[in-house]
Amino acid sequence: MTAFAFDLLSTDKAARRGRVTTAHGTVETPCFMATGTAATVKAMTVESVRATGAELAICNTYHLMLRPGAERVAELGGLHKFMNWHGPILTDSGGYQVMSLAGLRKMDEHGVVFQSHVDGSKHELTPERSMEIQYLLDSNITMCLDECTQNGATRQEANESMQRSMRWAERCRKVFVRREGYGQFGIVQGSVYPDLREESVRALSAMEFEGFGIGGLAIGEGQKMMFDVLDFTLPHIQTDKPRYMMGCGTPSDLVGSVQRGIDMFDCVMPTRSGRTGKAFIRRGSLNIRNARHAADPRPIDDTCTCPTCQNYSRAYLHHLFRCEEILGAMLLTHHNLHYYQNLMREMRGAIEAGQMEAYAAQFHDDQAKGDIAAL
Amino acid sequence: MTAFAFDLLSTDKAARRGRVTTAHGTVETPCFMATGTAATVKAMTVESVRATGAELAICNTYHLMLRPGAERVAELGGLHKFMNWHGPILTDSGGYQVMSLAGLRKMDEHGVVFQSHVDGSKHELTPERSMEIQYLLDSNITMCLDECTQNGATRQEANESMQRSMRWAERCRKVFVRREGYGQFGIVQGSVYPDLREESVRALSAMEFEGFGIGGLAIGEGQKMMFDVLDFTLPHIQTDKPRYMMGCGTPSDLVGSVQRGIDMFDCVMPTRSGRTGKAFIRRGSLNIRNARHAADPRPIDDTCTCPTCQNYSRAYLHHLFRCEEILGAMLLTHHNLHYYQNLMREMRGAIEAGQMEAYAAQFHDDQAKGDIAAL
Numbered sequence: 001m002t003a004f005a006f007d008l009l010s011t012d013k014a015a016r017r018g019r020v021t022t023a024h025g026t027v028e029t030p031c032f033m034a035t036g037t038a039a040t041v042k043a044m045t046v047e048s049v050r051a052t053g054a055e056l057a058i059c060n061t062y063h064l065m066l067r068p069g070a071e072r073v074a075e076l077g078g079l080h081k082f083m084n085w086h087g088p089i090l091t092d093s094g095g096y097q098v099m100s101l102a103g104l105r106k107m108d109e110h111g112v113v114f115q116s117h118v119d120g121s122k123h124e125l126t127p128e129r130s131m132e133i134q135y136l137l138d139s140n141i142t143m144c145l146d147e148c149t150q151n152g153a154t155r156q157e158a159n160e161s162m163q164r165s166m167r168w169a170e171r172c173r174k175v176f177v178r179r180e181g182y183g184q185f186g187i188v189q190g191s192v193y194p195d196l197r198e199e200s201v202r203a204l205s206a207m208e209f210e211g212f213g214i215g216g217l218a219i220g221e222g223q224k225m226m227f228d229v230l231d232f233t234l235p236h237i238q239t240d241k242p243r244y245m246m247g248c249g250t251p252s253d254l255v256g257s258v259q260r261g262i263d264m265f266d267c268v269m270p271t272r273s274g275r276t277g278k279a280f281i282r283r284g285s286l287n288i289r290n291a292r293h294a295a296d297p298r299p300i301d302d303t304c305t306c307p308t309c310q311n312y313s314r315a316y317l318h319h320l321f322r323c324e325e326i327l328g329a330m331l332l333t334h335h336n337l338h339y340y341q342n343l344m345r346e347m348r349g350a351i352e353a354g355q356m357e358a359y360a361a362q363f364h365d366d367q368a369k370g371d372i373a374a375l
Numbered sequence: 376m377t378a379f380a381f382d383l384l385s386t387d388k389a390a391r392r393g394r395v396t397t398a399h400g401t402v403e404t405p406c407f408m409a410t411g412t413a414a415t416v417k418a419m420t421v422e423s424v425r426a427t428g429a430e431l432a433i434c435n436t437y438h439l440m441l442r443p444g445a446e447r448v449a450e451l452g453g454l455h456k457f458m459n460w461h462g463p464i465l466t467d468s469g470g471y472q473v474m475s476l477a478g479l480r481k482m483d484e485h486g487v488v489f490q491s492h493v494d495g496s497k498h499e500l501t502p503e504r505s506m507e508i509q510y511l512l513d514s515n516i517t518m519c520l521d522e523c524t525q526n527g528a529t530r531q532e533a534n535e536s537m538q539r540s541m542r543w544a545e546r547c548r549k550v551f552v553r554r555e556g557y558g559q560f561g562i563v564q565g566s567v568y569p570d571l572r573e574e575s576v577r578a579l580s581a582m583e584f585e586g587f588g589i590g591g592l593a594i595g596e597g598q599k600m601m602f603d604v605l606d607f608t609l610p611h612i613q614t615d616k617p618r619y620m621m622g623c624g625t626p627s628d629l630v631g632s633v634q635r636g637i638d639m640f641d642c643v644m645p646t647r648s649g650r651t652g653k654a655f656i657r658r659g660s661l662n663i664r665n666a667r668h669a670a671d672p673r674p675i676d677d678t679c680t681c682p683t684c685q686n687y688s689r690a691y692l693h694h695l696f697r698c699e700e701i702l703g704a705m706l707l708t709h710h711n712l713h714y715y716q717n718l719m720r721e722m723r724g725a726i727e728a729g730q731m732e733a734y735a736a737q738f739h740d741d742q743a744k745g746d747i748a749a750l
Contacts, residue, residue, distance in 0.1 A: 041702075067694060076690055326705070
């Protein structure tokens with residue numbers, strides 16, 4: 001069996017080049033996870049997901065506990081077999097989704113009682129149950145159940161919320177079933193308050209998790225504030241554990257966060273955009289539904305090596321979206337995931353070469369150029 | 376350049392094993408086309424379509440003349456390049472779709488004026504324009520514009536309709552641009568009336584088309600009547616030209632039609648069913664949405680070698696359909712197309728071996744068995 005491990009291979013200022021080792025394989029960092037919410041990366045086969053270079057998939061406790069149910073996934077041999085993804089899997093705790101249900105949930109110190117958005121049935125999620133579900137799913141990286149403190153919280157609100165998350169983290173750690181090649185991450189909260197963030201890191205460090213999630217960011221605070229929080233939080237985290245920035249972000253968010261020392265990311269942006277017509281390109285982004293693409297024989301991005309850009313014109317993709325053809329979502333999602341994975345690949349190379357600052361400067365220059373108009 | 380050709384390789388009673396040669400490659404017959412209506416086989420990549428064994432794609436004049444327009448496809452280099460399908464393409468004439476518009480169309484001897492179902496804009500389709508569109512699309516096999524005589528037509532109605540289709544066929548043949556490796560098929564009409572069908576075959580034979588479509592079937596007349604029509608029609612068709620049964624059918628329709636001497640088929644059934652949850656299996660069919668599959672670890676069909684059956688349980692596919700995940704449509708469409716292509720492959724082998732009758736008997740036995748219930 002392989003022990004769960006994080007190896008820090010090299011650094012370039014605060015940026016880090018590393019490797020996470022799990023029972024189901026390794027993940028080169030900085031990495032961007034493939035978002036497989038309901039045990040599927042939307043509009044992608046697992047073969048295509050792998051072809052983009054993704055090594056880690058993230059699935060969602062909330063969605064899977066409702067359908068098909070954690071016990072059923074366990075009976076069927078676990079999530080890897082269920083979804084035919086044999087690489088490492090991280091699962092989030094379900095807390096973020098449950099807390100977003102607003103009118104449909106009631107939270108106290110014990111946990112959260114909520115109504116399913118699917119059929120209105122009642123469910124309970126506690127730190128202990130979330131850990132049990134993630135164990136049943138056979139997740140390689142289990143995330144603690146926490147409360148994602150709302151953007152704009154006062155210091156007192158943020159403190160109370162963070163303290164509860166730390167008490168929950170302790171309960172999560174207590175029931176976590178240790179297995180070779182499996183790890184558990186605590187989640188740093190504290191909103192935008194430096195002392196609260198520092199206190200949260202200290203509390204989690206004492207519990208000796210295998211890694212740190214950075215929670216409560218990318219929820220409307222803006223990029224500048226988000227980077228500020230990273231700047232005053234990350235230096236308190238021990239360097240020999242991976243740092244995972246949850247639910248983030250745009251390509252620019254990723255570059256800035258890597259420069260500050262983040263190792264892992266997940267976000268629905270490339271997949272969701274792929275279904276609604278937005279494409280990420282080296283020179284920014286474009287919406288393929290726009291009429292200006294209707295007769296354009298060029299690929300989405302002529303610097304891109306993905307199968308979509310190698311084989312299809314903007315005109316064809318525009319046609320597919322206009323006709324609401326599923327293949328449009330498939331091809332554009334593939335392109336976007338390839339774009340994100342390529343960005344991570346390039347950043348890993350830049351860190352190894354000690355060129356991360358120059359890389360970031362070039363990235364921002366390219367993004368600012370904007371799409372080239374058709375002839 | 377390669378000449379358009381049909382080679383009859385072997386026969387087994389009325390069943391025929393052949394090969395169609397086009398400028399874009401060959402097609403082993405009997406064959407089932409991949410339905411690519413709007414220049415995409417719904418929920419499939421072209422790589423996956425090819426992996427099922429499909430060699431010929433069918434696209435639709437009606438859909439493509441409205442979006443993106445035939446002139447635009449021509450500007451972009453033709454349909455093969457547009458949709459990245461470099462094998463042979465057959466296009467239908469648009470007639471069947473236009474005539475289905477009921478209130479939205481007006482037909483006379485000249486052609487049909489109709490309103491687009493997309494935006495209500497007015498369009499005209501004549502034999503000459505349909506041929507021009509299919510030329511612009513760069514279709515390898517152009518179908519004549521005809522009138523699909525309605526099921527239940529009286530002898531007089533069927534005769535008038537067939538006579539018009541024959542006059543239109545003559546206009547189509549007159550404007551067809553001959554190119555190496557490209558062919559044009561006339562379409563036999565005449566409803567359920569033996570003498571009208573015979574007259575239609577005679578008329579088309581005189582025009583020396585490269586092949587024959589059999590129209591006006593699989594429109595509600597029932598399998599027995601459909602087979603009767605084949606029985607009294609096909610013997611009149613010269614043996615050295617391919618016969619294409621349009622818009623048909625179920626697996627059982629295909630087996631019976633091959634036994635009667637049909638070489639080519641197209642039908643939306645495997646792709647449409649793949650999006651709505653119906654799977655074709657050796658022992659009949661099943662609906663994956665059915666609750667009995669929710670915990671079933673078995674593949675859809677344990678005799679099937681498709682990637683879906685090799686890698687995914689019924690429980691997973693049930694989950695995908697229950698969550699309305701696009702991957703459900705992708706995986707089930709792939710399975711269904713593989714099923715259809717495998718059926719054609721097996722029939723080609725059976726004809727070569729002189730075992731078509733035994734094969735058909737075994738097929739019907741297997742289908743009658745029905746799905747095996749979960750343990």
